[in-house]
Amino acid sequence: MSVTSIPSAVEVVTAFFDAYREHDVERMVELCTDNADFHYVPFELWGKQRVIRGDGKVRTIGKVIWTTLIDSFPDITNKIMYITADNEGNVAAEVMISGTQAKPFGTMGNQGLHYDLPHVFLFRINREGLIEEITGYWDTADWYRQLGRLEVD
Numbered sequence: 001m002s003v004t005s006i007p008s009a010v011e012v013v014t015a016f017f018d019a020y021r022e023h024d025v026e027r028m029v030e031l032c033t034d035n036a037d038f039h040y041v042p043f044e045l046w047g048k049q050r051v052i053r054g055d056g057k058v059r060t061i062g063k064v065i066w067t068t069l070i071d072s073f074p075d076i077t078n079k080i081m082y083i084t085a086d087n088e089g090n091v092a093a094e095v096m097i098s099g100t101q102a103k104p105f106g107t108m109g110n111q112g113l114h115y116d117l118p119h120v121f122l123f124r125i126n127r128e129g130l131i132e133e134i135t136g137y138w139d140t141a142d143w144y145r146q147l148g149r150l151e152v153d
Contacts, residue, residue: 006128006129007129008085009089009091009123009129010084010091011129012031012091012123012125012130012131013083013085013091013121013125013131014080014083015031016028016031016123016131017078017080017095019031020066020078023076025063025066025070028062028063028066029058029062029063031130032058032059032062032130032132032134033126033130033131033132034059036057036059036062036130036131036132036133036134037056037057037132037133037134038054038056038057038058038061038062038133039055039134039136040055040135041136041137042054042137042138042139043065043136043140054136058131058134062134068106069099069105071103072101072102072103072105072110073099073100073101073105074102075099075100075102076097076098076099077098077099078096078097079095079096079098080093080094080095081094081096081118085125089124089126089127090122090123090124090125091123091124091125092120092122093120093121093123094119095118095119095120096117096118096119097116097117097119097138098114098117099114099115100112100114100115101115108144108147108149109149111148113146113147113148114146115146115147116146117138117142117143117146119136119137119138120136120137120138121134121135121137122134122135123135
């Protein structure tokens with residue numbers, strides 16, 4: 001009889017970012033519970049008929065955003081700069097995400113520019129070693145600036 005060990009919360013989050021770096025969205029989703037919450041706090045994508053906000057479930061909103069980002073930034077990558085966890089399954093990670101735009105992303109036209117943008121992610125990992133919640137923060141104004149999108153009101 002073999003004993004399957006449950007990965008630590010840090011190992012789960014590290015595996016998540018490994019999958020992201022490899023552009024394996026299915027594996028990213030598989031590391032999450034079926035009903036995992038997803039919050040990309042600064043994310044808004046304006047369309048003609050509606051606004052998509054980065055708030056919902058991993059298997060719906062999260063999966064669409066990750067797939068679209070990878071499509072628009074085919075060299076997108078990440079590097080975990082710092083990661084820490086408590087004994088309750090809460091993980092905080094500072095992650096540098098970088099990429100060069102190859103296609104429009106939402107209303108952001110493609111100028112072929114590169115970005116390097118620090119992100120802060122908060123994860124909640126359950127006792128079975130699955131992600132129950134992902135929350136992400138970054139400076140959207142800096143991202144837009146690096147990609148040549150300047151807005152004037």
